[in-house]
Amino acid sequence: MQHHFGLRFWFACVMAGVLFWSGQAQAEPDFVRFYERGKLRMRQRLFFDAIKDFNVAIRTEKGSQHFAAHYHLARAYYWLPDIQKAVQMLERAKGLIKNSRQRAALDGLMRKIKDYYGAFKISPEVDPEEVGKLQLQIKPKSPFSNAHKRRYYNLFSKRLKRQGGFALNSKEIFLPKGDYEITIKKNQCLKYGLFEGSKVVTEGTIGDAPMQLSLKEKPSCQCTGGQKLYKEKARLYCACKVGSAWDEKAQICKLVRANNVPWIIGGTVIGLAVAGGVVATVVILATGSNTNPVALVNVSGKPNTPTNTGITETAQK
Numbered sequence: 455m456q457h458h459f460g461l462r463f464w465f466a467c468v469m470a471g472v473l474f475w476s477g478q479a480q481a482e483p484d485f486v487r488f489y490e491r492g493k494l495r496m497r498q499r500l501f502f503d504a505i506k507d508f509n510v511a512i513r514t515e516k517g518s519q520h521f522a523a524h525y526h527l528a529r530a531y532y533w534l535p536d537i538q539k540a541v542q543m544l545e546r547a548k549g550l551i552k553n554s555r556q557r558a559a560l561d562g563l564m565r566k567i568k569d570y571y572g573a574f575k576i577s578p579e580v581d582p583e584e585v586g587k588l589q590l591q592i593k594p595k596s597p598f599s600n601a602h603k604r605r606y607y608n609l610f611s612k613r614l615k616r617q618g619g620f621a622l623n624s625k626e627i628f629l630p631k632g633d634y635e636i637t638i639k640k641n642q643c644l645k646y647g648l649f650e651g652s653k654v655v656t657e658g659t660i661g662d663a664p665m666q667l668s669l670k671e672k673p674s675c676q677c678t679g680g681q682k683l684y685k686e687k688a689r690l691y692c693a694c695k696v697g698s699a700w701d702e703k704a705q706i707c708k709l710v711r712a713n714n715v716p717w718i719i720g721g722t723v724i725g726l727a728v729a730g731g732v733v734a735t736v737v738i739l740a741t742g743s744n745t746n747p748v749a750l751v752n753v754s755g756k757p758n759t760p761t762n763t764g765i766t767e768t769a770q771k
Contacts, residue, residue, distance in 0.1 A: 485514040489523055496530060504530040521550040525559060532563065535606040537571050537628040570603055573626040574636075574658065574665035576648070585646065587619030588669065589639040594632050595657075603630035622669065629660045636667075638674055644683065644690040647674030680707035 492507035508527035511517040524547035531540035544564055551557050578585065592614075598604040607630055614620070620627070635657050638646055648655045648667045654674050658665050677683050677692035679700070684693050694700050694707035701708045 485511050485516045485520070485523075488514075489517065489520070489526075492523075492526060492530070496526060496533075499533070501530045501534045505534065519550060521547055521552060521556050524550060525556070525563070528563060532567065534609075535602055536609060537567060537606055538610075540567060541626075541628060567628075568662070570600065570630060571606075571628050572631045572660040572662060572664065573628050574660060574667060575624065575626050576620070576622065576667050576669055577624055578622045578669045580646065580669060580671050582622035585622060585642070585669070587617070588622055588646075589619045589642050590614070591635070591637050591639050592629070593635045594630070595635060596632070598630055598632070600630070603632075606630060626664055631660050631662075633657065633659050640675060641689065641691045643675035644673055644677075644692070645671060647672045679705050 488507045488511040492504045492511060495501075495504035495507060505527065508523055508530060511523045512520065512527060517523045524543055528540045528543035528547060531537075531543060540563075544560060544567075547560055551560065576588070592611075594607065598607060610629065636648060637643065637656050638648060647670055649670050649672070650658075650667060654672075655667055656674070658667070680694065680698070681692040681700070682695050684691055697709060698707040699710045700706075
């Protein structure tokens with residue numbers, strides 16, 4: 455009885471060992487396959503496909519500690535180009551360096567990045583949750599002659615638009631070196647501003663040293679063209695005052711008047727608001743209300759109105 459029990463125990467141990475080592479053997483080819491295919495796709499200049507392969511490789515047990523896999527992934531991001539992710543991957547690779555040859559390879563790629571790219575950093579002095587995504591507009595003052603810098607800036611701009619703004623996480627943001635216009639879009643600029651010390655910043659230079667900016671609860675823009683500043687709960691916005699409307703062409707508020715023949719739809723009187731001979735908007739004259747017909751149109755052309763006044767979509771000339 456004891457003899458049979460001993461045999462069964464020995465057999466179970468052997469099978470457990472076989473299963474363990476077979477699992478290891480199956481995991482290992484995954485790393486080799488994706489790592490080698492990633493290098494092949496780098497030679498073919500298929501950088502997007504190489505990024506997918508290297509990302510799979512570094513998620514394996516061996517790949518998570520493999521310097522070359524992380525380094526080549528950083529190279530693939532550089533040539534895509536996605537400098538933000540290339541730098542992030544080099545930071546991870548730095549902790550996996552085991553010899554001077556690896557250090558030299560990493561330093562060489564970092565120097566190549568720093569030849570063309572710099573960084574800026576925004577430190578919030580306000581509650582990031584209250585701000586939400588920062589609506590930042592970053593435009594180079596002159597076009598990029600370097601194709602690599604031009605491709606990265608285009609990718610950066612598309613990603614910024616897709617993400618709906620910057621997350622205020624105090625991380626460095628990489629851009630091609632050069633001079634930029636840096637502004638906060640309306641309506642956020644009516645409440646917040648970018649500062650360098652006590653000075654409001656609307657432009658800056660991305661160079662060798664990171665540009666350090668702070669976000670403060672101080673306005674960096676104002677209402678233009680005769681618009682007035684309005685507040686709705688915590689939201690600030692610009693709109694033309696009562697009795698006037700925004701003329702998109704002239705970029706100013708103009709007095710409005712209703713045409714002589716009002717339309718009556720469902721018991722509601724409707725007229726055309728005219729600013730300087732141009733149809734500015736269709737105005738619903740709220741019958742039974744003690745409010746005069748008004749047209750409040752903000753900078754974007756979207757109406758902002760009191761709750762007791764109705765305004766439909768902006769009409770064209």
